[in-house]
Amino acid sequence: MKIMAPNPNLISPQGAQGLGTPAPKEDFGNLLNNMVGEVNKMQQDGDQKVTGSLMGKEDLHEAMLSLEKANLGLKLLIQVRNKMIAAYEELNRMPL
Amino acid sequence: MSMFKAMDLSASGLTAQRQRLDVIAENLANVNTTRTTQGGPYQKKSVVLKAEPEDDFASFLGSPEKVEVVKISQDAKGLRPEFDPGHPDADEKGNVLYPNVNPVSELVHLMLASRAYEANIAVLRTGKSMVMKTLEIGR
Amino acid sequence: MSWGAYTDGAMRLLEKSLTWRTRNQEIIAGNLANMDTPNYNRKEMNFDRILNNYARGTVQEVGLTTSNQGHLPGSDPSRTLVEETNGEVDLDKEMVYMSQNYLAFQASTQMLIKKLETLRNVIDGGGK
Numbered sequence: 450m451k452i453m454a455p456n457p458n459l460i461s462p463q464g465a466q467g468l469g470t471p472a473p474k475e476d477f478g479n480l481l482n483n484m485v486g487e488v489n490k491m492q493q494d495g496d497q498k499v500t501g502s503l504m505g506k507e508d509l510h511e512a513m514l515s516l517e518k519a520n521l522g523l524k525l526l527i528q529v530r531n532k533m534i535a536a537y538e539e540l541n542r543m544p545l
Numbered sequence: 546m547s548m549f550k551a552m553d554l555s556a557s558g559l560t561a562q563r564q565r566l567d568v569i570a571e572n573l574a575n576v577n578t579t580r581t582t583q584g585g586p587y588q589k590k591s592v593v594l595k596a597e598p599e600d601d602f603a604s605f606l607g608s609p610e611k612v613e614v615v616k617i618s619q620d621a622k623g624l625r626p627e628f629d630p631g632h633p634d635a636d637e638k639g640n641v642l643y644p645n646v647n648p649v650s651e652l653v654h655l656m657l658a659s660r661a662y663e664a665n666i667a668v669l670r671t672g673k674s675m676v677m678k679t680l681e682i683g684r
Numbered sequence: 685m686s687w688g689a690y691t692d693g694a695m696r697l698l699e700k701s702l703t704w705r706t707r708n709q710e711i712i713a714g715n716l717a718n719m720d721t722p723n724y725n726r727k728e729m730n731f732d733r734i735l736n737n738y739a740r741g742t743v744q745e746v747g748l749t750t751s752n753q754g755h756l757p758g759s760d761p762s763r764t765l766v767e768e769t770n771g772e773v774d775l776d777k778e779m780v781y782m783s784q785n786y787l788a789f790q791a792s793t794q795m796l797i798k799k800l801e802t803l804r805n806v807i808d809g810g811g812k
Contacts, residue, residue, distance in 0.1 A: 555716070
């Protein structure tokens, strides 16, 4: 019986070294990494738009929309992370 | 507390305009009063307004001011004589002195005072809305 | 722990914005209370100037009340927030200023709420 080693891709996104893991799992690693980057960018964009609108340079609706997008992006990221952790835990529980 | 400061300012405005309204009402009621307790005809009254800083240690610049009614002044100019020898208040020449109240101008002042009163109410309401909105931050 | 989210540029500007807008409401209230006071000069807060100063990093004071009362009036006028104009109060214009101020206040409050929501999402994130 082979004890399943923890998939490094699920734990540390940077570790997409491909330790003989099938292709879909490698995508998840990158997926999370990319999402973090994107959400970060959305947050910064939101901040920029807020500052811009307070200074009178940007429209208010742009600021509100970017804040909302940033929020939703973050929520999505958190959900993806939670699901991945749940999946990993479930895999761990599988008797093999 | 500073969030009530704006309300105090508006309250002073309401009080001042209310007194102004009262004075106008008195003027109009007495437009033909030829005899008063002071003797002589009714003299037109008006409010004298002054801007006062909100608190004693406020700086000279940058501090909003409330309004105060300093006094109610009487104007003796422009009393109208009318020739009416039969009138109980006629003087030796047969002239009766009528008040210097001009109803038309009093009505104009009435409208202005009324608008100003409503404006202060609007300020009060807006200030209150701002406080309510601020409370949403905590929700 | 980095409290960067509390002190980042946008949050700081939002907080300042709320303070300024509240002060402006008081100024407008004072103007409207004194609209019929003879020789009254209306006061205002010039937001173009205030925001420009903020962008340039110039410190501003609310009149002279913030620091010590020992300060004499007549310190650098370009650094004060509230200006005294030489004009009288026009009821209609003042009402418009009040509406604008109120809307700006609401916009700032709403954006602040959204940003705080972001923080809350991160904190609650592990929930489901």
